[in-house]
Amino acid sequence: MQPAITSQSSPSKVHRPKQRLAWIGQGFLLVLVIGIVYVVASNLIKAPTLFGQIVLSGLQLGFVYALIALGYTMVYGIVKLINFAHADVFMVGAFVSYYAVARFSMHQWPVAVFPGISPTMAVIIGSGTVILLSMIVCTALAVTMERVAYRPLRDAPRIAALITAIGVSFFLEYFGALSFVFSSRFIPYQRPFEVVAWYIKDGIHLVVPGQAPPAQSITFSNIFLIIVVASILVQLVLQYLVRRTKIGIAMRATSFDKQAARLMGINVDQVISFTFAIGAAFAGLGGVLYAVAYSSIYSQLGLLPGLKAFVAAVLGGIGSIPGAFVGALIMGQAEALTMGYISTPMRDAVAFSILILVLLVRPTGIFGEPEKEKA
């Protein structure tokens, strides 16, 4: 009686497959990791301030990716759909803020309405309005998209929804490229506020405009601070929303089992709409911040950042919100370090190579839980 149970429960007795010559693969990975660490470390020792500067730019990129990655990871977690059109929602967010600022000067309304307002307050309120407007437009766009294109395909095979997502993405990109919409040119972006930069060298000092910061110093700007603060704030809000509120519980229930959630009285369609909406709002915020930071926009702006944000979501474990955050930071660093030390065009290649490597070692991403494959 006893031996039968022990032989089942002790793993050492059971034949464990795929163990022979494992050192070859592990050695290969070790060589790769040592190579990466060597390149990074040698550069860190050679020029620490340059390294710091590169890490900061990587953080900036990573925090923007984190904002976009949220939408991907939430939508995928709930409807198992790679929403390619999410990247174009991001682009629309950037363009809405561009029109609000450059055409309609919407960032100046506090000055016009309240003449006595302090300039700082005016800039904060004005920029906040522009961002809010972008977020609202993006939300409306995403909800419409979900209603028109994705909802009729809820019960169709997954490939149909995926092709539809690709179609919506193409549509937004090329419709945006028409001359009476956004045009296909690169458009210089006008910021709603002035850039203020600081440098770190024996303490933090303000960079005087028109004057270069001293050598061997790390500079950062208020844009960097805004992106970091906004991104962390969004993460916290979302964590609260998903963990503590009723709609968050409904979202988690829907992602776990759609049928059971429906039986428990959850309006699944509404929850899915809400997920799209909230992802799009953050993508809109990300779009504005990306445009502010990199100050040039065009109708295919969303393509590569969107793809990398999705890769970041996969890297962190798709469906996991902290995972998307961590994955995005890793992507940002990988890209910035590649641009700094290897070559600029290789940034995309390195980003995807990292994805493939991480998936090989941990097939469900860093924070992902092993899931059973549902066809």
Add this chain to the structure above:
Amino acid sequence: MELGFLVISIVKIFIILAAIYGLLWALGHPRLWVKLAGIVVVFGVVQLALSISVGGSMIMNDFDKGLLFQAATMAMVGLGLNLIYGFNGQFSLGQWGFYGIGAYAAADITYRWVNGDASGLLVLGIGVLLAGVMILWIGRFIRKYRDIPVLSQFTLYLLGTLATGFIALLIGTAIASGINPMIKTAESIGPLAQGLPLQIVFFLSIIFAGIFAAEISFLFGLPVLTLGSDYFGIATLGFTIVVNVLMVNTDTILPFPEMRGGRGMIGIPKLTTWFWAFFFLLAVIIIMRNVIHSTTGRTIMSVREDETASRAMGIDVAGTKLLAFVIGSLFAGLGGGVYAHYIGFLSPGTFDFLAAFNPLIIVVFGGLGSMTGTIAAAFGWTFFLEGLLRVFLGQMGTEAPSWRFVFYPISLLLLMLLRPQGLLGSIEWGFLKPEIIRPRLKPEAVAVGSSVDDRQGVK
């Protein structure tokens, strides 16, 4: 005016498509002479249309010819993806990357050849053949010592391939320096750079490019195919992007100055004729059909239906997925070679990741798991996009490409809403239909079975 032109072109292309379907019917006929007659008639009719002029203009002008060749290459690429995704269920976006690899590899061979350098042909040819032998040899080793983890297998294969590549580089350049004066010197073009030898080199370049793409797909697919479906899709999309980045940097990161990086490779000899396009399309269709309706094909489809059940039946699931992926990529590489030599100009923009969705769209349009549908969709798709460009180019000027892609996704959405299983579902026609297998209960079948048992017993 433009519209009339377009309608005539549509009619011509669809007559050719009908001719190809007729050919498929003829190939499905049990008698050999019907099959051969079908091949000769279809080839001859299109060849005549391409070479006869009526009233000062060709029956098939250059525009139609370009569409025809483009459609043939897209059919090859689409059939490959249908094997991977439609029949084996692996969602891949890497097909476009393998297409690009095939195009650049084949173009480089012939480009170097006509410029008096045999090294492209020799290095790649020796390289792919040696690497193929090496892969088979390492595969035997791996099967002998089972339970080797995938990453270790990958490392072994990678080291083996790199070693063979290095050997091929040494041998190939050494031989090439001896042959080069016979191809072309500063004064004259030698006998090897024209006529039949050039055609043979062209044929070999496409074959080698296809095998090259297949071997890369083997190395890439071995570790990556262990991922789940969506992860595999993203990894393959990443592969396409990496390939595209390398194409942009062929002259900086990679040592190929003649590919000119992002400016695009020019001066590729335009060697693709209807004969070659037809030959390779037919070869791909026949290989594909014979694979699908063989034991291997049924294995491939059973893996799509249920991996666990297939494993229970003793099927090597990982090996089957890899096989389908490699064959599909081989077709993509062949298609790329044909494409490169008809267009004569390769730019990384053609192979960017937005275009990576094209084969997928073709396969889904035609119907997953329908070879007939893929061929029709490849022709229809090519025509639809180019035709729309024609219509809008007349009226919109430079806005035309954007307008084209405004209507294209709308039709995509409508198709997905109205007919999500694709135009033809999984219907097959003529030659591509599965043969009806009659049970054969003859005494020698039993005898063959017993002799197999004996052999195993002796061993």
